[in-house]
Amino acid sequence: EAGVAQSPRYKIIEKRQSVAFWCNPISGHATLYWYQQILGQGPKLLIQFQNNGVVDDSQLPKDRFSAERLKGVDSTLKIQPAKLEDSAVYLCASSLLAGGHQETQYFGPGTRLLVL
Amino acid sequence: DQQVKQNSPSLSVQEGRISILNCDYTNSMFDYFLWYKKYPAEGPTFLISISSIKDKNEDGRFTVFLNKSAKHLSLHIVPSQPGDSAVYFCAPFSSGSARQLTFGSGTQLTVLP
Secondary structure (H helix, E strand, C coil): CCEEEEEECEEECCCCCCEEEEEEECCCEEEEEEEEEEECCEEEEEEEEEECEEEECCCCCCEEEECCCCCCCCEEEEECCCCHHHEEEEEEEEEECCCEEECEEEECEEEEEEEE | CCCCEEECCEEEHHHHHEEEEEEEECCCCCCCCEEECCCCCCCEEEEEHHHHHCCCEECCEEEEECCCCCCCEEEEEEEHHHHHHCEEEEEEEECCCCCCCCCCCCEEEEEEE
């Protein structure tokens, strides 16, 4: 079974530029998450989708970040314009949402973003 | 306002000995507690979990202990192996919410051969 795919793996941009990240979750997984992991910290949830609807985007800086999952499968996360403090690893995760209490999230390898 | 704290950023243990990683939380609504393991340049992978109705869960070399009154949990690895060297994250969630994980800052475990 293929895991969560993310691209690109690395990206270097200058501040005020825009950048986009792509995620393809595990086939059949209804729920998709985007996390931001700053160096030395744990992953922080930015947005959660269930199919193509947003469940929670309360921690997404909406003045510069946007995300979509139009067909309920793959997703893109965009930053425009980027700031220095956006330098982090952006992780995508997916889960099956079979209705049980425990929802194991499967993570992709992440995109490492450096803003200069 | 950190709801989940892993106060030891790093831990070094000799191969074959026990590794104990600790996690403290403040949110009493958490009722499931997960541990994730992360190697460099990879995403976190699920390791083991425990629900609040239990105080211990064991899976091979890995055991998680939960002390609800102290809002504390720990992960024990016995015996530790060099391949266990990774960052370990404590990540609880509340089943009453959208089941969103709240990650601690992680502990870098190094198992010395």
